[in-house]
Amino acid sequence: MSDDDNAEEVTLGRIETEVALLMRLGEATRRASGxxxxxxxxxxxxxxxxxxxxxxxxxxxxLAARLNLDGSTVTRQVSALQRDGLIARTPDPADGRGTVISPTPAGLQRMAAVQAARTRLYGDILADWTGDDRDTLAELLHRLNEALDARNRRR
Incomplete structure (x- = not known):
């Protein structure tokens, strides 16, 4: 293995570790939030x-295809959201036999509250980062998500 190959392997190993930590710490931060x-x-x-x-x-x-989830999983989640009044089902304009799902005003309100809380949290966490560093992080995370999404769509 060449030095370049070894360096690439080390870098990819660091990325794998950091992504695993990001997922674990992100969830722990969400759960621990006051x-x-x-x-x-x-x-x-x-x-x-x-x-x-x-x-x-x-x-x-x-919805299931876009979120890369099994249809039965999404059906259960959608049923719970409907039961809580956060989404509504209406006839599908393209196919009257089916239904489409859309957020209710209550669903949008809750979503906006979570989004605002998360935005404030990341503002606090990244308070000592420069604006350029925040922009770079946002762009790199976007690129990573696009690459992950493209890979999942090929399967």
């Missing part, structure tokens, strides 16, 4: 509402 705003939605509900807010009404199949 703010009730972080807990008004579980992670799955938050992700579903964020996607519906951005992409508009979707049927369960499209």
């Amino acid at each position: 703010s009730a705003e972080h807990r008004v939605l579980d992670r799955a509900a938050y992700v579903i509402l964020r996607h519906l807010d951005t992409a508009g009404p979707q049927n369960v199949s499209a």
